[in-house]
Amino acid sequence: MITTTELTKRYGNFTALDSLTMQIDKGTVFGFVGPNGAGKSTTMSILATLLNPTSGSAQVGGYDVTEKPKEVRKLIGYMPDFFGVYDNFKATEYLDFYGASYGISRADRMKLIPQLLDLVNLTEKADFYVDSLSRGMKQRLCLARCLVHEPEVLILDEPASGLDPRARIEMREILKELKAMGKTIIISSHILPELAEMVDEIGVIEYGKLIAKGKVSDIQSRMKANRVLQVRMANRAEEAVVYLQQQPHVTMVLQDEKGLHVHFGGTDEDQTNLLARLIQNGFPLLSFSEALTNLEDVFLEITKGGGAHDEQQVKLD
Ligand SMILES: Nc1ncnc2c1ncn2[C@@H]1O[C@H](COP(=O)(O)OP(=O)(O)OP(=O)(O)O)[C@@H](O)[C@H]1O
Numbered sequence: 255m256i257t258t259t260e261l262t263k264r265y266g267n268f269t270a271l272d273s274l275t276m277q278i279d280k281g282t283v284f285g286f287v288g289p290n291g292a293g294k295s296t297t298m299s300i301l302a303t304l305l306n307p308t309s310g311s312a313q314v315g316g317y318d319v320t321e322k323p324k325e326v327r328k329l330i331g332y333m334p335d336f337f338g339v340y341d342n343f344k345a346t347e348y349l350d351f352y353g354a355s356y357g358i359s360r361a362d363r364m365k366l367i368p369q370l371l372d373l374v375n376l377t378e379k380a381d382f383y384v385d386s387l388s389r390g391m392k393q394r395l396c397l398a399r400c401l402v403h404e405p406e407v408l409i410l411d412e413p414a415s416g417l418d419p420r421a422r423i424e425m426r427e428i429l430k431e432l433k434a435m436g437k438t439i440i441i442s443s444h445i446l447p448e449l450a451e452m453v454d455e456i457g458v459i460e461y462g463k464l465i466a467k468g469k470v471s472d473i474q475s476r477m478k479a480n481r482v483l484q485v486r487m488a489n490r491a492e493e494a495v496v497y498l499q500q501q502p503h504v505t506m507v508l509q510d511e512k513g514l515h516v517h518f519g520g521t522d523e524d525q526t527n528l529l530a531r532l533i534q535n536g537f538p539l540l541s542f543s544e545a546l547t548n549l550e551d552v553f554l555e556i557t558k559g560g561g562a563h564d565e566q567q568v569k570l571d
Pocket residue numbers: 265268270288289290291292293294295296297335
């Protein structure tokens with residue numbers, strides 16, 4: 255549904271986007287992650303036909319964004335990271351204005367607007383002035399605005415930025431509904447862990463280059479190759495350290511007040527076998543578990559050494 259080929263954008267001598275090649279299939283929710291200034295907004299603006307690439311190409315729904323921008327615009331709903339809302343409109347009037355500008359008939363708008371307000375949980379605010387709405391509500395209204403022409407593809411640039419945790423959860427639930435409706439969604443964020451439930455794939459961008467892309471589950475299993483097992487023993491911990499260090503796939507064993515931390519490079523089956531051997535050897539296990547791998551770990555692991563600019567910038571929240 256979305257394809258970019260060697261997509262490049264330069265501002266003078268500065269390369270903001272560097273030969274970005276990627277493909278996002280129909281119905282996929284694609285999380286676009288990277289530190290500030292990595293090139294996410296630049297990519298999204300090009301896909302939204304608002305910015306021309308310096309070289310390379312991008313297609314949405316088979317249409318080239320520079321050659322067929324009108325066709326692309328019909329297919330996409332774009333939510334920029336900074337958006338203006340017209341404060342002297344009521345929420346309903348705001349959506350009505352956008353619906354009309356897309357050429358949707360008044361009769362259809364009257365049907366559509368209550369549905370959109372319901373989708374973004376703003377039915378009760380239908381007759382409230384936009385400037386009286388909270389930031390989270392304004393952001394949801396902006397999302398509704400992107401949906402007036404029922405686009406197949408949503409390009410959402412940091413839709414949850416600046417929202418408090420409750421408002422983020424609300425936004426996430428709406429995005430889940432949009433995914434269930436079959437939309438193809440590309441969404442950028444610094445708070446990837448919160449998107450984990452709804453993102454099918456992630457792309458990690460840094461210095462304008464796509465440094466990793468793949469299914470969330472694949473990337474997590476890549477990290478599993480370096481999993482850490484947490485083992486708690488009733489006693490005989492010192493003996494267990496020596497025993498574990500001699501076992502296949504164990505690369506390191508650390509011990510602290512919480513127990514043993516076993517760095518393990520084996521498969522799930524190898525892990526089962528290791529547990530069986532500990533039990534067979536009579537070690538008094540209180541617990542044996544795998545340290546959870548979340549998307550934040552995945553992100554940090556992938557960008558490690560890749561030049562994450564500073565701690566502040568790779569911070570995900
Ligand atoms: N109009 C412009 N002129 C010059 N440089 C620009 C322009 N727009 C963006 N840049 C630069 O291009 C780089 C990529 O910016 P972009 O906004 O795409 O990053 P981003 O990943 O979206 O970051 P953020 O998460 O902060 O929004 C940045 O270094 C930015 O300063």
